[in-house]
Amino acid sequence: MPAAGIPARSAVPSTTDPLTPIWHPSPNFGPRRDGLKPSLIVLHYTAMSSAVEAVERLCDPEVEVSAHYLIGANGTLWQMVKEQERAWHAGAGEWHSKDDINSRSIGIELDNRGDHPFSARQMTVLETLLKEIMVRWSMQPSSVIGHSDMAPGRKSDPGPRFDWQRLERQGLASRRGHGEGPQDAPNDIFRALARDAGFSANVDDDTLLTAVRLRFRPWGKGPLEPADFTPLGHTAPWT
Structure with missing residues (x-):
């Protein structure tokens, strides 16, 4: 049963008609x-x-x-x-x-x-x-x-x-980058790329890596690897 004041609703609005919350x-x-x-x-x-x-x-x-x-x-x-x-x-x-x-x-x-x-x-x-x-x-x-x-x-x-x-x-979130990431790149380059992407909070390297992975590759495990650089979309620092 819906809570008091919350009408029941099951129909999904059209993707073209305006929503009525x-x-x-x-x-x-x-x-x-x-x-x-x-x-x-x-x-x-x-x-x-x-x-x-x-x-x-x-x-x-x-x-x-x-x-x-x-x-x-x-x-x-x-x-x-x-x-x-x-x-x-x-x-x-x-x-x-x-x-x-x-x-x-x-x-x-x-x-x-x-x-x-x-x-x-x-x-x-x-x-x-x-x-x-x-x-x-x-x-x-x-x-x-x-x-x-x-x-x-x-x-x-x-x-x-x-x-x-x-x-x-659908153009409803920033597109991730593609291509190969750098081999053996240091954490400071990863941190700089993450900051450019918006991840500016003052956290340690492991916490930052976890946050970036949650957004772009939540299946990622273990220490920083080349694939973690790819979605951030910049190649200049290692080319």
């Missing part, structure tokens, strides 16, 4: 600081047992967390905070050396525990929502990031099961 306001928001406008979209997973449970938590004033949107596994879309307002979803972290990500971003939660694939219905609604937000706020594919990108070591969502390459193919 279920409005379920959260008290956990405030004004964006310093006149900032959204320039990023941060993707999360809920790590909870159901979308209804997640909606309730994101609207609980005692918890003091929220997001602008939540997409259920069945494609149901809720909106909890207006895009113009500052939702409390990102926490501490930075991207391209910019902090206060909450004031710079729109947060989208995906109903997923983090240990299983994201449903086709959910991904279809996400793609439509991303397109609409990107048009409204004149965002580029590089504006779409994961929570783990801006908070390496602290967060791991949307996790290793999220299909970033699906978004890349």
